[in-house]
Amino acid sequence: MSENLQCTDTLHSRGFRVTPQRMVILRILQEADTHLNPTEVYQRAQHAMPGLTEATVYRTLAFLTDQGMVLAAHIGSGQLVYEIAGHAHHHLICRACGYTLEIEHELLAELYRLFKVSTGYQIDSLHTTFFGLCPECQAPELNNVA
Amino acid sequence: MSENLQCTDTLHSRGFRVTPQRMVILRILQEADTHLNPTEVYQRAQHAMPGLTEATVYRTLAFLTDQGMVLAAHIGSGQLVYEIAGHAHHHLICRACGYTLEIEHELLAELYRLFKVSTGYQIDSLHTTFFGLCPECQAPELNNVA
DNA sequence: TTCGCTATTGTAACTAGTTGCAATAAAGAG
DNA sequence: CTCTTTATTGCAACTAGTTACAATAGCGAA
CATH class of the missing domain: 3.30.1490.190 (Ferric-uptake regulator, C-terminal dimerisarion domain)
Structure with missing residues (x-):
């Protein structure tokens, strides 16, 4: 919970918006104990937010990675996975x-x-x-x- | 040229076939002084072998990587590039x-x-x-x- | 050289990931 | 609370990469 508050502040202070989509995706990565690929994130996000699109998942993961809140890594041939930046x-x-x-x-x-x-x-x-x-x-x- | 002969022998000895497609792609990677992505390999291969398809390029690059003749690396977000194994x-x-x-x-x-x-x-x-x-x-x- | 086996290719349909653009909504100002 | 600005989203079309399957063609055997 406190991590979410911290992310909220960080986004605000950088002039970005705090949207439910971003919070849902951050929450999913925080609760996962391992790295997830975009499709896995999308599937889990469906439960919390059925309207969310896959394009938004991809864009949000890239955005959060740019902001340093999420880490991206390559595993295997071409698969990109994401993990909360700890x-x-x-x-x-x-x-x-x-x-x-x-x-x-x-x-x-x-x-x-x-x-x-x-x-x-x-x-x-x-x-x-x-x-x-x-x-x-x-x-x-x-x-x-x- | 001698590298091509060596690759030919290696493929033969492992029970794989020496096809013009594989030779063309190997040649392209040997002559490139840097790493190439699959599309770049495909474009260069068009000159030597107009009928070659992109699917074959992807498959051949993966195959040559498995055989240790080519090295694959990730650069940037998701881009896979290939380079002759030297x-x-x-x-x-x-x-x-x-x-x-x-x-x-x-x-x-x-x-x-x-x-x-x-x-x-x-x-x-x-x-x-x-x-x-x-x-x-x-x-x-x-x-x-x- | 010809034949047969089967690895490999090409085709085409598929999945994965990206992007342009109009609609939506976060957040500050009044 | 309402308005305005514009970052962000959803949609849909797009590009990138993969795969099933039938046709092709290496290559060893005869």
Whole structure:
């Protein structure tokens, strides 16, 4: 609830409007414990607000991402998913079983400093995705000899 | 040319067919000095092979990516681009001007080792994209005081 | 070389995502 | 409370990307 109030203030102070559509979509992302793709957001929003269109969902997600209230990430080939902007974190996704692990941003902070020093680029990706194999899915390929 | 022969052998040895469509698309990616999106690949392919369809371009790019001959990367919101698989590298993209810098994989190797130790995940992303601000685009926001 | 198997392509219909524009409604002024 | 401004929405048409299925064509076998 307090998060919603905070978002309301932020929007007001930046000259944007607080609309029920935006509040519904923010609420959905806050209550989700994981990332959602636009269609999932749309489906959940239908319950709270049957008239809401998919175009508005796409536009609102992009808008909230621009405002830094929501983080967008790519998972798999082309799928964009969204998540409420909380603690900065990144994803390790197993490309075999799809299991997703969150890692703290602090693990990448040193890398970002290295980028800054060696290239001048100030990186601010807060939601980077890395693909690989989780421990379970490495096993069949490596340990089946014995 | 020798790269094409190598790809031919690889496809044969894995039981896949060597088709003119695949060769054309591989050639285009080899001759491009940068990454291309599917539409750009399609347009260039039209010259060499007018009958080629866009569906085949999408399918072939996904296929070549699966085979490890081509690398796919996300740039911007939802755009997937492709690049011939050569040296492993990653991208730093300026979200203000869009300028893209390549960085060697070696810079991320230590991070991957850290992932492996702390989570067990064996990361193999060879084409990760980081967003931020390039040195020129940082200037107006930071240095305009004096 | 010819044949047969089947991976691959092209077609066309489909789903996903975007955008222009008129209608609506948030929010400040009176 | 009412009016005015204009950001935002819904609609509908659009572009981008995917997929089912029949036709085509690699390529190994004879």
